[in-house]
Amino acid sequence: MDAKMTVQARLKELGMTQAQLATHLGTTPAILSRTLGSAMIRPDSHWPAILEALDLEPVLQVKGVGDGQSS
Numbered sequence: 001m002d003a004k005m006t007v008q009a010r011l012k013e014l015g016m017t018q019a020q021l022a023t024h025l026g027t028t029p030a031i032l033s034r035t036l037g038s039a040m041i042r043p044d045s046h047w048p049a050i051l052e053a054l055d056l057e058p059v060l061q062v063k064g065v066g067d068g069q070s071s
Contacts, residue, residue, distance in 0.1 A: 007036055010062070 011021060022032040040058060041047040051057060 007060075 008018075011018060016024075018032060018036075019029045022029045025032065041051075
């Protein structure tokens with residue numbers, strides 16, 4: 001699996017649509033779409049400045065991948 005997988009790529013890998021994910025989460029496709037289009041870290045939080053100062057970026061990975069545990 002690619003280390004820089006996107007939410008859309010993961011949905012495709014799982015054979016799941018965004019609408020199905022919304023249903024699974026108990027929300028609407030429109031709300032999920034807005035959530036996916038927004039920043040994961042709120043701009044009024046200190047996290048963006050911390051990440052910038054340390055030259056870091058958040059990375060998502062599938063649970064159990066790359067943590068030394070087999071799934």
